[in-house]
Amino acid sequence: MRGLVPGLASAAPFIDLLPAVYQEDPFTGRFMGGFDDVLAPILATLDCLVDYFDPHVAPEDFLNWMAGWVGIHMEEGWPIERRRAVLATAVEMYRMRGTVAGLRANLQVLTGGRVEVADSGGVGWSKSPNAELPGVSSPRLAVRIRVHDPSTVPMDLVDAAVAAAKPAHVVHRVEVDRP
Numbered sequence: 001m002r003g004l005v006p007g008l009a010s011a012a013p014f015i016d017l018l019p020a021v022y023q024e025d026p027f028t029g030r031f032m033g034g035f036d037d038v039l040a041p042i043l044a045t046l047d048c049l050v051d052y053f054d055p056h057v058a059p060e061d062f063l064n065w066m067a068g069w070v071g072i073h074m075e076e077g078w079p080i081e082r083r084r085a086v087l088a089t090a091v092e093m094y095r096m097r098g099t100v101a102g103l104r105a106n107l108q109v110l111t112g113g114r115v116e117v118a119d120s121g122g123v124g125w126s127k128s129p130n131a132e133l134p135g136v137s138s139p140r141l142a143v144r145i146r147v148h149d150p151s152t153v154p155m156d157l158v159d160a161a162v163a164a165a166k167p168a169h170v171v172h173r174v175e176v177d178r179p
Contacts, residue, residue, distance in 0.1 A: 005040065005041045005044070008037075008040045008041060008044060009036075009040065010036040010037075010039065010040040010043060011040075011043055011044070011047065012043065013032070013033075013036050014032040014035050014036055014039075015028070015029055015032040015033070015036075018032070053066070055084050055087040055088040056084055056088060058084075060080060063080075063083055063084065063087055066087060067083075067086075067087055067090075070087070070090040070091065070094070072086060072087065072090055074086065074087070075154065075157065078154075082109075082110075082112060085109050086109055086110065089105070089109050092105075093105060093106050093109070097165065098165060100117050100119050102165065103115075103117055103143070103161075103162065103165040103166075104116075104117050106161055106165065107143065107145060107158060107161060107162075110154075110157060110158065110161060111145050111147055111152075111153050111154075111158065111176075112147065112152075113145045113146050113147030113148075113153070113176075113179075114145070114146045114147075114179065115143065115144070115145050115146075116143070116144040116145075116146075117141070117142070117143050118141070118142040118143075118144075119141055120135055120136045120138075120139050120140045120141070121134070121135040121136075121139055121170075122134025122135035138171075139167075139169065139170045139171070140170060140171045140172070140173070141162070141166050141170050141171070141172040141173070142172070142173050142175070143158075143162055143172065143173070143174045143175070144174075144175045144176075144177070145158065145174070145175070145176045145177075146176075146177060146178065146179040147176065147178070147179075148178065148179065150176045150177060150178065153176045155174070155176070158174055158176075159174055162174060
């Protein structure tokens, strides 16, 4: 939480802005010091504002707020490095959303493992209007995630990510195993 930081010196003490006659008065020095104590964290935050919007260095309690800007829900139990990586790649992931490459990249960031995606669909074009459709008649999607410790993979989030990335009529299966 943002708030008072004991001992934080102000970059621009208010007493220095007053005429010399007031700077010599002890009461005025203590009075203006109270303003410095309250405003020093605000001024320090404004001096470092650009860092608050960089997911790699932003304060930990600021990450969830930034995640809300791009529509991501982060679990509190995730390691801080994974939360930073998910937030840092959010815009790129939205750009690739709905593709096999996008699903693979999203799951790699989410789990930290190696991801293989097998898709039964296909893409094609033809000059004749009655050409055979690519892929198979019963579409399906298989995802295999290889991690050193399968118990660390949040299966509910992985399943939700796969379900959000695929068409609604496609059946999917997720497997997690060791490399």
